[in-house]
Amino acid sequence: MKIGYARTSTTDQVAGLESQARDLSANGCERIFREQVSGSSTDRPQLSAAFDHMRAGDVLVVTKPDRLARSTTDLLRLVEEVKAKGCGLIVLSMNGMTLDTTSPTSKMMLTMLAAVAEFERDIMKERQREGIAKAKADGRYKGRKPxxxxxxxxxxxxxxxxxxxxxxxxxxxxxxxxxxxxxxxxxxx
The missing domain is CATH 1.10.10 (Arc Repressor Mutant, subunit A)
Known part of the structure; x- marks a missing residue:
């Protein structure tokens, strides 16, 4: 059985969640678990429910690695959890390429892509911090209005x-x- 997992980081990303669900359905997912919560959150009840629903031989399907995990470490941990249940993981949207972690080559590619995504996120956060510091120094940044x-x-x-x-x-x-x-x-x- 193919089990889909769709996630967006915020509740206002409804179109993104629907798009993921549509792609998962189109790829044969019989059951789709959806949630709108930050990937860095430790409380992802629908992901837990998806894991509870999985039986040996099932396949967890996600559209992108960052919909499943926010860091390489977290992704690899989840891949190992899937594997320990006797299941596989498929990542759909990899520029036309589908990654299936049941093969060693795909697992290596997934690890590398997750590391690159984490690096990009860290660089973006660093630039954001620098921009905020400069804006504060220039007196243009007051922070969020209380x-x-x-x-x-x-x-x-x-x-x-x-x-x-x-x-x-x-x-x-x-x-x-x-x-x-x-x-x-x-x-x-």
């Missing part, structure tokens, strides 16, 4: 009316933790 603090008065008003923290968070589109921060800040002022 959204919760700007709504502190609304939080306090709703709390004074007896509205629960969960309901306040829903109404104002913020996290419950931010609601508690606003309430604590107002209590200490």
């Amino acid at each position: 959204t919760a603090r700007s709504q502190a008065e609304q939080v306090q008003a709703l709390a004074a009316k007896g509205v629960s923290a969960t309901e306040i968070a829903k109404r104002l589109g913020m996290g419950r933790t931010s609601v508690y921060r606003c309430l604590v800040a107002s209590a200490t002022s």
